[in-house]
Amino acid sequence: MRIVFLAVLAGFVGAQDAAAGQLWVSNEKDNTVSVVDTQALTVVATYPVGLRPRGITFSHDFKELYLCASDDDQIDVLDPASGLTIRRLTSGEDPEQFALHPNDTDLYIANEDDALATVMNVKTGEVLAEINVGVEPEGMAVSPDGTIAVVTSETTNMVHWIDTAKKQIFANTLVGQRPRHAEFSHDGKQLWVSSEVGGQVQVLDVATQSLIKELHFAIGGVSADLIQPVGIRLTADGSMAFVALGPANHVAVVDTKSFAIKRYILVGARVWHLEFTDNEKMIFSVNGASGDVTAIDVARLEAVKSIKVGRYPWGAAYHP
């Protein structure tokens, strides 16, 4: 039987939805998720999950949380109200990241050890398709209209464009070294891709899969090759992009119109993924090496507080 560890129960817990206003963080080397109350800025619960949890996302109705348990070769499905694992889906080997299609059913999973993308019906566990991709697939995203899925392969250094109707690759784009993450703009016209070792973010035109802009970053006192972009989040109004810069320990803020870098915000150590909370009033960075998440005020572009979570936190998902 599973044992649930409940940490400090603090702040308001919504009467209608126990998980309201919570940020769920996957702790890669603790095999747990930490639940952060984004108002009180404290950890309110820690739940055990499968081995090496990495990719994390909610269903669009927020009734289920999906989690890549990479070393278990499965997807854990949690009930956000109780924190209990309600099903486990055999996902193919070493699932690292995934993206949920707007239909709330098709989960696009990157199987890192298998050079494979798996499309799974997350309600039934049925594998709908397996698509051969490059070596070490990682970043995964589905366009807002659901017609395109993309996967980045870290050692092949490509973005593979998948037609979601045919579940086949229709184009491949070479990008910088070790592409880690891909993010569609909210209008679906641009794809932002971070290359961790190349040190750049490439903005691609979705219609033509061609390069619009390549972004580079520079922080005083930080060696250029330690600036390693990973996580990207774009504001819904299309004005700003946030880019996590890995061992540079900063989050870059980019003006999406001019592509100018507006600000570098110091956060914790080895920052990988990012997540907006509270209607984009805040954005949280997940800092692997320091084992914490940093809350950033989006209006002021300032770090507010860092909150200790588990060991090597990897990513986060927000439950409004």
Next chain:
Amino acid sequence: MNMSPCATSRSPIMRRCIAAILCCVAVSALALFAVSGAAQASAAPLAVKILYVRQQIEQAPTLSNLDPVPEDDGYAGAIVATADNNTTGAFLGQSFSLENVPLPAGEVAPETLDEILGRGVDLIVADMSDAALLKMADRPKAAAVLIVDARSQSDVLRNARCRANVLHTMPSYAMRADALAQFMVFKRWTRWAMIVGQHAPDQSFADALRASAKKFGISILAERPWLENADMRRSASSELPLFTQDFPDHDVLVVADETDDFARYIPGNTWLPRPVAGSEGISPVVWSPAVENWGAAQLQSRFMKSAGRTMRPADYAAWLAVRAIGEAVTRTASASAPDVRAFLLSDAFELAAFKGRKLSFRNWNGEMRQPIPIVQPRAVIATAPLPGFLHQFSELDTLGLDRPESKCTKFNTEGP
């Protein structure tokens, strides 16, 4: 809400279940591959062949029978890299093949080398002795060939005896020694005692360690050559305390035993309680099974699946050589030696290789610049360059021969 029987426990039944599922995945993956391969057939196909020239290496006798050198040391890494190149190439209409060219140990006849160079393949990965490598590079037929050396650590081959048609992916003795010295300065363990083996690689590593000590302000207080007439398996605990008793007080005992002969018996058997470093203990290496960060776990697991053993330094250097060529072909859509060489030596070339920083080649001597992990057998202790060792161009150039001190002149002229 159905729970598959596979997902309920970590029992042997579950393992069999997973194996069955993986088997299905593999079969269906192959089918899909054929479809996607056909869909991509419109791209101009490019078949790239690489010769892997593998000379048998005469192993000096060692005291221990543990850890024999695997038959496929080095070559196994080239196989994994070829598979990686092919996965990428499948999307671009490029295919890569590796041909194993075995050579006997010792002196190699010029005719043998000419035969290899005359096969019409101008991309070669060399896993050879220093002498044979140099001899091959100097054959007239090699002028239009690109040789990527994945074995030699010789400093002189990157310096006065460098060759324009030879690049190196194995770090030099100087790079490894500088990495260790930086770590020791970082730890403030700057008083060394040293034991040096009698084989040529031991002497070369010791030379590099002495040069690094001077460069980084470390004092080698005393140095002793290793005695070959001791049976350490039986009497390490009685011989080594005596052997190390006369050393003046030191912070660390550094051992140059590149032939893996005696050094394994030193930790725990010294007169003074001091850490052991160098060829044993705290070791600067190009790669180790203990490297797990920066996605390295993926490469380790890919290698383990392919070779059935852990990845050794020569495997990694060969992986680098074949991947570097693959990356150049992918980016330039050309497989000719001059194009590949020009791209590899240009600022445009960078390689992600699971060490946290991008790798590239020094365009003054053809040596790959790369971080050097400082490891003990079960974990990475640190990775050089250590924080605080600065450089005007690249911190990676604090390791090994830097441009101002290089006596290599062959790279000023155009290569093949």
